Amino acid sequence: MYVNKFLHNFKVLSVIMVRKTKEDAGLTRQRIIDAAREVFLARGVSRSTLEHIATQADVTRGAVYWHFKNKTEIFHALRDQVFLPLIDRMDDTLTVESSDDALTQIEKSLCDTVHELNKNIEMRQTYEIMMMKCEYVDEFATVLQQILDNCSNITSKFELAYERAKAQSIIAQSHSPRALALDTHLFFSGLLHMWVKDVDGSKFRFQATELIKSHINLRRK
Secondary structure (H helix, E strand, C coil), X not given: CHXXXXXXXXXXXXXXXXXXXXXXXXXXXXXXXXXXXXXXXXXXXXXXXXXXXXXXXXXXXXXXXHXXXXXXXXXXXXXXXXXXXXXXXXXXXXXXXXXXXXXXXXXXXXXXXXXXXXXXXXXXHHHHHHHHCCCCCHHHHHXXXXXXXXXXXXXXXXXXXXXXXXXXXXXXXXXXXXHHHHHHHHHHHHHHHHHHHCCCCCCCHHHHHHHHHHHHHCCCC
C-alpha cells in the first residue's frame, strides 16, 4: 500500500514537473522573441546577432539555439505573432455573416488594424521593424516571399468581399472585384508604411480612419 501511494505521488509530481518545464520553456521562448523585437528595433535586423538577443533576454546563447535555429527563425516567430492574429481578425470581419454591407465590412477590417496599431505597442514595433529595419536579402529573401504570399491571401479576402458588394449592388457592375481588391490592398499598405513613419502623428496617424472611410466611400454607387 505504501509503495502504491509512493508511485502515485511520484507520477503526480512528474506530471507537475513536466508541465512546469513546458511553461518555463514557453516563457523563455517568448522572452527571446520580445528581446529580439527590442534589439531589431534599436540596431536593425542585419546588424543584430544572436549574442545581442541573448544578452537582451538575459539568457545564454545556447538557450536561444534551443528554441530557434537562427535569426531568421526568430524573425518568423516575431512576424507571425502580428500577422496570424491580423489574418484571423480579417477572417472574422470579412467572411462571417453580418448585418453590415460588404463595403462596411472592409472598412471595419482596415480601421480595426489601425486601432490595434494605436493601442498595441508590440504590434507597432514589429511593423516598424518589418517596414524600416530589415533588408530582405540573403537569408531574408525567403521572408520577403512569405510576406508577399500573405499579401496575396489578404487581397483574396478583399476580393471576396468586393464580390459580395457587387452582388449587393452597392458598387458599379462595371467594377472588377479583383481590381478593387488590389487597389485597396495597395492603398492600405501605403497608408501603413506612412503611418509607421509618422512618429509624431502629425501627418497620417491622426487621419488614418478618415482616409480609410474616404477610400471606401469612393467605391459606393
